[in-house]
Amino acid sequence: MANTYPRQAGESAASLKPARKRGRGRVTPYLFIFPWIVGFLVFTLGPLLFSLVISLFDWPIVGQVHFIGFGNYTEMFTQDPLFWKSFGITLKFAAIFVPLNIIVAMGLAILLNQSTRGNAFFRTAFYLPSVISGVALAMIWSWVYSGEYGILNFFLSLVGVQGPDWLNDTRWSLVAMVLASLWGQGAMMLIFLAGLKGIPKDLYESASIDGAGTLRRFVSITVPMLSPTILFNLITSIIAAFQQLTLALVLTGGGPMKSTYFYAMYMYENAFKYFRMGYSAANAWFMFLIVLGLSFLVFKSSEAWVFYEGEMKRKPKRNARRRSG
Amino acid sequence: MRKKSSMLVLVSAMSVSLLAGCGGNNDGAQPSATASSSGGTSAASKTIRFATWDTGDALKIEQDIAKKFEQDHPGTKVQVEAYADGFDQKLAAGFGATNPPDVMYMWDFPTYHQSLEPLDSYASQDASLNMDDFYSGLFNYGKIDDKLYGIPVGFTTRVVYYNKKLFDAAQVPYPKDGWTWSDFQDISKKLTDKAQKQYGFGVRASNDTYDLQGFVWSNGSSFISDDGKTIDGYMNSKETAESIQMFGDLVKNGSAVLVGGKGQQSGEDIFKAGKLAMWESGIWPLESFKAAGIDVGTVEMPAFPGKPVKGVIAESALSIAKDSKQKELAWEFIKYYASDEAIKMRTADLPVRVSVVNELKKDQDPLYKPFYTMLERSDNTPAFLLNAKWNEVNRQLSAAVEAVVHGSVAQDALNEAVKDSQRFLK
Numbered sequence: 246m247a248n249t250y251p252r253q254a255g256e257s258a259a260s261l262k263p264a265r266k267r268g269r270g271r272v273t274p275y276l277f278i279f280p281w282i283v284g285f286l287v288f289t290l291g292p293l294l295f296s297l298v299i300s301l302f303d304w305p306i307v308g309q310v311h312f313i314g315f316g317n318y319t320e321m322f323t324q325d326p327l328f329w330k331s332f333g334i335t336l337k338f339a340a341i342f343v344p345l346n347i348i349v350a351m352g353l354a355i356l357l358n359q360s361t362r363g364n365a366f367f368r369t370a371f372y373l374p375s376v377i378s379g380v381a382l383a384m385i386w387s388w389v390y391s392g393e394y395g396i397l398n399f400f401l402s403l404v405g406v407q408g409p410d411w412l413n414d415t416r417w418s419l420v421a422m423v424l425a426s427l428w429g430q431g432a433m434m435l436i437f438l439a440g441l442k443g444i445p446k447d448l449y450e451s452a453s454i455d456g457a458g459t460l461r462r463f464v465s466i467t468v469p470m471l472s473p474t475i476l477f478n479l480i481t482s483i484i485a486a487f488q489q490l491t492l493a494l495v496l497t498g499g500g501p502m503k504s505t506y507f508y509a510m511y512m513y514e515n516a517f518k519y520f521r522m523g524y525s526a527a528n529a530w531f532m533f534l535i536v537l538g539l540s541f542l543v544f545k546s547s548e549a550w551v552f553y554e555g556e557m558k559r560k561p562k563r564n565a566r567r568r569s570g
Numbered sequence: 571m572r573k574k575s576s577m578l579v580l581v582s583a584m585s586v587s588l589l590a591g592c593g594g595n596n597d598g599a600q601p602s603a604t605a606s607s608s609g610g611t612s613a614a615s616k617t618i619r620f621a622t623w624d625t626g627d628a629l630k631i632e633q634d635i636a637k638k639f640e641q642d643h644p645g646t647k648v649q650v651e652a653y654a655d656g657f658d659q660k661l662a663a664g665f666g667a668t669n670p671p672d673v674m675y676m677w678d679f680p681t682y683h684q685s686l687e688p689l690d691s692y693a694s695q696d697a698s699l700n701m702d703d704f705y706s707g708l709f710n711y712g713k714i715d716d717k718l719y720g721i722p723v724g725f726t727t728r729v730v731y732y733n734k735k736l737f738d739a740a741q742v743p744y745p746k747d748g749w750t751w752s753d754f755q756d757i758s759k760k761l762t763d764k765a766q767k768q769y770g771f772g773v774r775a776s777n778d779t780y781d782l783q784g785f786v787w788s789n790g791s792s793f794i795s796d797d798g799k800t801i802d803g804y805m806n807s808k809e810t811a812e813s814i815q816m817f818g819d820l821v822k823n824g825s826a827v828l829v830g831g832k833g834q835q836s837g838e839d840i841f842k843a844g845k846l847a848m849w850e851s852g853i854w855p856l857e858s859f860k861a862a863g864i865d866v867g868t869v870e871m872p873a874f875p876g877k878p879v880k881g882v883i884a885e886s887a888l889s890i891a892k893d894s895k896q897k898e899l900a901w902e903f904i905k906y907y908a909s910d911e912a913i914k915m916r917t918a919d920l921p922v923r924v925s926v927v928n929e930l931k932k933d934q935d936p937l938y939k940p941f942y943t944m945l946e947r948s949d950n951t952p953a954f955l956l957n958a959k960w961n962e963v964n965r966q967l968s969a970a971v972e973a974v975v976h977g978s979v980a981q982d983a984l985n986e987a988v989k990d991s992q993r994f995l996k
Contacts, residue, residue, distance in 0.1 A: 306662040307685050324993045391833040412832040413775065497832055500776065502976050503969060517659050519962055
């Protein structure tokens with residue numbers, strides 16, 4: 246008795262436990278993430294949806310709010326030249342920045358992937374700029390670019406080039422923005438580096454045995470094996486390019502003559518300089534749709550150029566397809 | 571992307587700690603709540619919040635005035651909130667959240683008047699304010715639809731500063747009242763010596779169009795019609811274009827330098843360095859010019875041939891928020907701020923009271939005299955008081971002016987600005 250009773254109790258408890266666990270299991274995880282869900286609903290999804298509502302109103306901070314339907318949208322499409330101008334500048338910026346960003350980040354990652362001495366040092370050195378916050382970064386670049394005292398023009402003068410007044414010259418200001426934006430991209434470089442590390446060495450070895458040169462190995466092994474990483478970085482780059490605000494705000498203020506007046510800045514000024522909350526919300530939703538559309542296009546196109554060879558799941562499928570074909 | 575997601579994490583983490591604070595730790599939260607409310611309600615000490623856009627020395631003076639007020643009114647505390655460059659954003663956010671400062675600096679009455687307390691009854695019932703002692707016309711800047719929303723506390727007109735040493739060195743006589751813009755252009759050309767990096771005049775890379783109105787009025791035009799309904803034929807009139815083009819031409823023909831762009835020195839800095847012969851501004855930089863050891867002179871604005879010179883007043887006023895819970899105390903503070911004692915402490919702008927000017931003999935001082943001459947010439951109404959949507963029209967106008975000083979043709983740029991602004995004038 247003395248032995249069996251506790252055992253029985255233990256047994257019954259043990260047999261009960263899984264059932265209770267299963268019941269509670271549905272709730273407990275949610276309880277753990279409850280604060281984050283609340284945070285997401287209150288601080289992200291709520292405002293996000295509310296901005297859609299706002300975009301249908303003439304909504305100044307001070308004064309009366311009026312419902313105007315799609316008035317904000319028709320105004321920006323048909324009456325506001327600044328809307329198109331700033332959108333054009335952003336497109337131009339993205340068109341230059343995104344490819345360069347991918348190329349430079351991938352180039353750096355490939356260099357760091359070589360087993361040379363001091364690798365850890367360079368890895369840290371190249372990553373360091375991304376630790377600096379956006380505003381501080383912009384302040385640094387404002388000194389670098391200074392026409393008279395800037396270090397960039399000093400270096401250019403050493404090779405006999407008279408540098409422009411970068412931030413006050415409409416021909417160079419956008420280039421200056423691209424260069425400064427390219428600088429803080431350590432994160433992207435690291436992602437590429439991780440991707441490179443994931444490529445099995447034997448692929449390169451067998452390719453070399455077959456007589457493939459460096460270029461051939463890069464084009465036929467590195468690029469395809471890295472393509473999922475490229476896809477990810479491409480999409481984040483596009484989003485980052487469209488959201489570029491800090492640099493424009495601090496470095497050039499959108500000038501000179503609106504040559505760096507990015508869409509995000511146009512939106513920001515509509516909201517916080519001219520206090521047209523509704524109009525600005527409409528601007529934001531347009532940008533959201535554009536970014537969504539571009540991301541969708543990239544995803545669609547990725548079927549043609551992204552290879553998930555590294556993933557075990559896909560391998561048999563492809564083989565099967567090949568066999569049937 | 572990374573920054574975004576980490577922000578999200580941070581925000582949610584903060585909300586967690588907030589929620590935790592609310593849910594589990596009630597007794598911990600209570601004392602702080604009572605502490606903050608006691609500051610506002612208890613009879614022992616009353617706090618009013620006072621928002622200013624000033625920084626540096628001007629802010630220091632304002633804090634001193636606030637301290638003086640606290641001494642004269644035991645049991646009150648004036649919390650000076652220096653909003654600096656973010657003034658409009660912070661103020662608008664305060665109004666939006668119905669938690670504005672009680673008293674604030676104000677100039678843009680058309681934008682904010684709906685959130686401000688009308689002050690007519692305060693002013694008329696309170697003889698100690700002595701409204702007749704103010705320079706006439708200053709009150710007009712704080713009136714919307716004949717209601718008074720702000721009490722003027724400081725103002726300035728604009729003059730031309732000149733560096734006597736540079737004039738002497740080039741044996742050019744000092745400019746005198748009654749000079750014309752062609753005199754101005756000649757002098758500017760003569761005093762420019764690019765080899766020495768010395769310029770006759772500095773043109774701002776981005777101008778506040780408000781300040782340019784004096785030139786436009788002097789040439790017999792304006793940015794907007796007197797009824798505030800039309801800009802076509804005003805903002806892009808031949809005379810307006812001519813007066814803006816003048817500054818573009820000065821830069822183009824090399825007799826002036828573009829100043830104050832990104833990473834560039836401001837005109838004030840170059841003037842202080844003794845490399846600028848003439849500079850156009852309000853009273854603000856005068857003390858710093860003297861402190862920099864520049865032998866500075868002032869002269870009223872040049873005239874367009876055959877037309878009277880007109881000036882523009884930059885005025886700062888104090889207003890009370892409609893949502894303020896301590897309007898009486900706020901009014902006391904404003905009254906003190908506009909009193910002889912406080913006005914004398916404020917050296918960064920011109921006294922608003924005639925009695926103070928007479929007492930200090932400010933208008934006898936040759937450096938100050940042109941400011942008062944310009945005051946007599948400032949009887950036009952600035953554009954922002956004539957149209958509630960002016961801020962947005964001005965966005966196009968500012969872009970046009972910036973284009974002109976960077977080399978565009980004024981008439982074309984202004985025509986464009988008028989076209990792009992029409993939608994705000996319906």
